[in-house]
Amino acid sequence: MTENRFDPSIADGRWQRAWDEARCFEADSNSDKPKSYVLEMFPYPSGRIHIGHVRNYTMGDVLARYKKMRGHEVLHPMGWDAFGMPAENAAMEKGVHPGGWTRDNIANMKAQLKRIGFALDWNREFATCDPEYYGHEQALFIDMFNAGLVYRKESEVNWDPVDNTVLANEQVIDGKGWRSGAEVEKRKLNQWFLKITDFADDLLDGLGELKDWPDKVRLMQENWIGKSQGLQFAFELSDGQKVEVYSTRPDTIFGASFVAVAADHPIAQGVAVDNSDAQAFIEKCKAGGTTAAELETAEKLGFDTGIAAQHPLDPNVQLPVYVANFVLMDYGTGAVMGVPGHDQRDFDFAKKYQLPIARVIASDPADADSPLTEAESGDGVLVNSQSYDGMTVDEAKAAIISKLESQGCGEGKTVWRLRDWGVSRQRYWGTPIPIIYSPDHGPVPVPKDQLPLELPEDIDFEEPGNPLDRHPTWKHTTCPISGKPALRETDTLDTFTNSSWYFLRFASQPGDKPFDAEEVAKWLPVEQYIGGIEHAILHLLYARFWTRALKHMGQIDFGEPFASLFTQGMVTHETYSRQDSGREVYFTPSEVERGGESAVLKLDGKPVDIGRVIKMSKSKKNVVDPDDIIETYGADAVRWFMLSDSPPERDLPWSEAGIEGCSRFVHRLWRLFGQFDAGASGDDKALARKTHQTIAAVADDIEALSFNKAVARLYELTGATEKAKPSTTRNEAIRTILLLASPMMPHLAEEAWEQLGGEGLIAEATWPEVDEALLVDDEVTIAIQHKGKLRDTLTVAKGLPKDEMEALALASEKVQRLLDGAEVRKVIVVPDRLVNIVT
RNA sequence: GCGGGCGUGGCGGAAUUGGUAGACGCGCUGGUUUUAGGUACCAGUAUCUUACGAUGUGGGGGUUCGAGUCCCUUCGCCCGCACCA
Numbered sequence: 001m002t003e004n005r006f007d008p009s010i011a012d013g014r015w016q017r018a019w020d021e022a023r024c025f026e027a028d029s030n031s032d033k034p035k036s037y038v039l040e041m042f043p044y045p046s047g048r049i050h051i052g053h054v055r056n057y058t059m060g061d062v063l064a065r066y067k068k069m070r071g072h073e074v075l076h077p078m079g080w081d082a083f084g085m086p087a088e089n090a091a092m093e094k095g096v097h098p099g100g101w102t103r104d105n106i107a108n109m110k111a112q113l114k115r116i117g118f119a120l121d122w123n124r125e126f127a128t129c130d131p132e133y134y135g136h137e138q139a140l141f142i143d144m145f146n147a148g149l150v151y152r153k154e155s156e157v158n159w160d161p162v163d164n165t166v167l168a169n170e171q172v173i174d175g176k177g178w179r180s181g182a183e184v185e186k187r188k189l190n191q192w193f194l195k196i197t198d199f200a201d202d203l204l205d206g207l208g209e210l211k212d213w214p215d216k217v218r219l220m221q222e223n224w225i226g227k228s229q230g231l232q233f234a235f236e237l238s239d240g241q242k243v244e245v246y247s248t249r250p251d252t253i254f255g256a257s258f259v260a261v262a263a264d265h266p267i268a269q270g271v272a273v274d275n276s277d278a279q280a281f282i283e284k285c286k287a288g289g290t291t292a293a294e295l296e297t298a299e300k301l302g303f304d305t306g307i308a309a310q311h312p313l314d315p316n317v318q319l320p321v322y323v324a325n326f327v328l329m330d331y332g333t334g335a336v337m338g339v340p341g342h343d344q345r346d347f348d349f350a351k352k353y354q355l356p357i358a359r360v361i362a363s364d365p366a367d368a369d370s371p372l373t374e375a376e377s378g379d380g381v382l383v384n385s386q387s388y389d390g391m392t393v394d395e396a397k398a399a400i401i402s403k404l405e406s407q408g409c410g411e412g413k414t415v416w417r418l419r420d421w422g423v424s425r426q427r428y429w430g431t432p433i434p435i436i437y438s439p440d441h442g443p444v445p446v447p448k449d450q451l452p453l454e455l456p457e458d459i460d461f462e463e464p465g466n467p468l469d470r471h472p473t474w475k476h477t478t479c480p481i482s483g484k485p486a487l488r489e490t491d492t493l494d495t496f497t498n499s500s501w502y503f504l505r506f507a508s509q510p511g512d513k514p515f516d517a518e519e520v521a522k523w524l525p526v527e528q529y530i531g532g533i534e535h536a537i538l539h540l541l542y543a544r545f546w547t548r549a550l551k552h553m554g555q556i557d558f559g560e561p562f563a564s565l566f567t568q569g570m571v572t573h574e575t576y577s578r579q580d581s582g583r584e585v586y587f588t589p590s591e592v593e594r595g596g597e598s599a600v601l602k603l604d605g606k607p608v609d610i611g612r613v614i615k616m617s618k619s620k621k622n623v624v625d626p627d628d629i630i631e632t633y634g635a636d637a638v639r640w641f642m643l644s645d646s647p648p649e650r651d652l653p654w655s656e657a658g659i660e661g662c663s664r665f666v667h668r669l670w671r672l673f674g675q676f677d678a679g680a681s682g683d684d685k686a687l688a689r690k691t692h693q694t695i696a697a698v699a700d701d702i703e704a705l706s707f708n709k710a711v712a713r714l715y716e717l718t719g720a721t722e723k724a725k726p727s728t729t730r731n732e733a734i735r736t737i738l739l740l741a742s743p744m745m746p747h748l749a750e751e752a753w754e755q756l757g758g759e760g761l762i763a764e765a766t767w768p769e770v771d772e773a774l775l776v777d778d779e780v781t782i783a784i785q786h787k788g789k790l791r792d793t794l795t796v797a798k799g800l801p802k803d804e805m806e807a808l809a810l811a812s813e814k815v816q817r818l819l820d821g822a823e824v825r826k827v828i829v830v831p832d833r834l835v836n837i838v839t
Numbered sequence: 840g841c842g843g844g845c846g847u848g849g850c851g852g853a854a855u856u857g858g859u860a861g862a863c864g865c866g867c868u869g870g871u872u873u874u875a876g877g878u879a880c881c882a883g884u885a886u887c888u889u890a891c892g893a894u895g896u897g898g899g900g901g902u903u904c905g906a907g908u909c910c911c912u913u914c915g916c917c918c919g920c921a922c923c924a
Binding site: 041043044046081084085086157158166167168169170171172216217219220223224226290291292293295296297298326344345348418419421422424425426427494495496499532533534535536537538539541570612614615644645646647650651652653655657658660661662664665667668671708709711712713714715716719781782783784785787788789790793825826827828830833834836837838 | 840841842843844845850851852853858859862863864865866878879903904905906916917918919920921922923924
C-alpha cells in the first residue's frame, strides 16, 4: 500500500457518504451512554462559509468526535441564524426576496460544511426564518407577555429624516445615514421591551457557578450588569422643584460643584418650554448617534439653566443646575451631582465651564489643599468635608447615606447598569411580534392557535422603511376578544431573540410546542459551547436570560444553558490595497503574487501596498474561500491547519505556507501508516512510553481544547515512530497515531483504518487505553544553577533525594571550576528539577 | 470615554503555573535523492562574540536564591459598548 497516494478529492467524498449512510452522527436521546452536547454558535447565512466558521466548527467537531470515541452519546447539531439585515439589504440592492436569498445561501453554505466532513446531526437542522421555528418563538413571547416579562415604552432610535427610516447603529456613519448621508436624529418610538432587569441579580449570581467560562467573559458580563450601591437623594431647587440624583460616591458630596440633568429629563424639558436657547441645546443633544461610545467620547457640553440647587449638607452652598449631554436618562435618575475632583467627566466639564474643582479625598490628609490636575478616583480619607474629615471612603459613604436618610431626603440604593432589552425592530426580515392592538382592550397577544403568524411573501423594498407596515393588508385583522377591526404590530423581534433559545430546539423539535421538556432535560445544559469573543456579552447574556425566564415560567428546570464556554480567536490575514483616485482599493490574496518584502497584482504585475494583519473581512478582501483551499489541499489539511500552531483562543494568521505544511503532513502520515508491518516483532520500550504519554497528553489537550498542543504532540510521536525500527511497539504506535489523529483528520483516518483492516468505521472506534505504568520516566535531567544562572545539566534517577542531588551538583566539574574554592552560602534544591548554588 | 484582552526568534507559538526560555510547526541555509521542478530524506537555524562568554520574553522599575510567569509603571495593538451578527 506504500505505492498508492492519499487522494483527498476521492477519499473526502467517499467517507462523507459512508458516515451519512451509517448515520453515525445522529444523536440518540434514548441512549444509556453519558451525553455530550457540543455546540458551536450557528452561522448567519451570509452566502459563503467564512474561514472563521471553519475554525469554529472544526474545534467543535474534534471535541464531538473525541467524545464519541470516549463512549459518549454526542449531540452536535447545526442550523441557521437566518433573520437579519443583510437579507433586506440584498433585497434593496439586487431586488431579490429576502427569503429566497436566505434559502439559497443556506443551501450553498450547507454544501460547503458537508465538504469539510463535520460530524453533524443534520436531522436536527433548522433555520430561524422557518415559520415553524419563529411560530414557536412567538408562542414563547406570548408566554413571557402573559408572565409580565414584556412591556411597551418609549425609547430612542436613530432616525434618518431623508429616508424616513430607523437606522441600526452600524448604519450611522459619523452621525449620518449610510445611504442618504442625512444628519441622523434621535427620535422616540413606542417599543417592546423584555424585562431582563428582573433577573439582574440572578444573572449576576449565576456567573459564580459558571466555572468553565473564561474569567474575562464573566468579568465583562459582571461589569455589563453593573450592580452598584450608592445614594439617591434630592436637591431642593431655587424654583421650588426637587431633583433626584444618584451617586455611587456619596463620600464626595462636599466636592460637588454642579448638578447635571439629561436632555430629556423633566427639569430640562421644563426649562425649554419658554427658553429658546435651552430648546436649541436640547435639539443639539438629539443630533448624532445614540451609542454609548459616541456619547462618551463626544465633547462634554452643558447648558446652564440658571436654577440653583441647595447642597443638602451645607446650607451655605448652592450649585448651578446644567443640562448636560453626557448624562443618560436611562441610568439612575437621569441626573447627577458633578464632583470634578473625583470624576474625570465632571472634571472636563468643570474646566470647560469654569466651575470649582475641590479635593475632598486625599491619600494623605496633609495633601488636603494640593491642587488637582486631573480627577482622582483612588482611595484615601476625606478632607474639606466638615465633620466627615478623616473618615475613609467606605466609612464616609455609610455615614453620609445614613445622614441623608435621617434628614429624609435620600436613601441608600442599588442601581444596575443593565437596562431592559428593547426587542422592537422596524424591519421586515424578522419574527413578527404577535400582538394585536385592539381598540377596546389595548395590546393583546395573537391567539396561540393562530401561530405561526407568518410574514407576508408579497412585499416591496422599493422604498426604505418597514415593508410590513406598508403592506396593504397584512396588518389589518380583528381583535381576538371583541372581533372588531384591529391592527397588528408591524415591528419584528430583534434577531438576538432567535439565538436565545435555539439550543433548546436542537435538543427536541415537537411540532405542537417549542420544545419537549423531557428531551431538553436529557440534553441540556450544553457541555461545550464554542463561539467568538464578540458575543461575550449580548448574545450570551440574552440566552442566559431566556433560559431563566423559561425556568421562571416553569417550562424548564435549569437556569444556565451553557455549562462550559470557549471563545475562539479570529482568522487574520494581511491586506493588499492601492490608492486609486483618493480611495483605497483592496485585492484578495488570490489576486496577488506575494514576494519576500513586496507583493504585486497578478493582473498587471505592479506592486500593491501590504497592510497589517487583521481580521478577515469582505470589505478588506483579505479572505480565502474554504472551497478553494479544500479543493487544493483536501478537508483534512484544512482542518489540521485550523488546529495547528495558534492557541484556539488567539487569532490565527492564515498562511499559504502553513496550509502547504499541513498538506505535507497529511501525506507524511499516510506514508507512515503504509509502514505498518504485520510481520514485525519485538518491543521498543522508549517508543511505548512515548506512545502512551501521547495518548494521555492528547486526551488532556483535547479536553482542554488546546488543539495546538495536541497537534504538536502528534508531530512528536510521528517523528519518533518514523525513526523507530519495525517492532510490534511500532505497529501499536502507528495504530495509536491513527486513532489520536482521527478526530482531526477523519478522512485520512478512515482511509488508513480500512487499509489496516480496522473494524467498522474509525469514527465509531474507541479511544486507545493508556498504560499508566508507561507514563512515568525513570530518569530526569536536572538543571545546575549558580546564583540563578544555568551552568550545567545532569541526568539523574527520578526521585533522587535532595542531599544526593546537592552532592552530585557540587561534585560537577563545571561547578567546581566556577566555585574556585569560594564559600557556598546556600543551596536550593528542587527535587527532579534543579540545584541552585549561591555563593 | 468606559469595560475586557493580547504582546516570547524571520513567522505561528511551547514552557508541568515562580525553577534548564524558544518544544512543535512554518520559513530559511547547506547537503542527499530525482532528467528537471515538486516531493522525500539528513544537518543547521534567538542575538552578539574568533573564543571564553554575554545578552534575551514590547519599554522602564521592583520583589526573589531564581521572573516570560508576581507587583508598580509605561507603550502598542485587538474586542465589546445595548438596532451588525
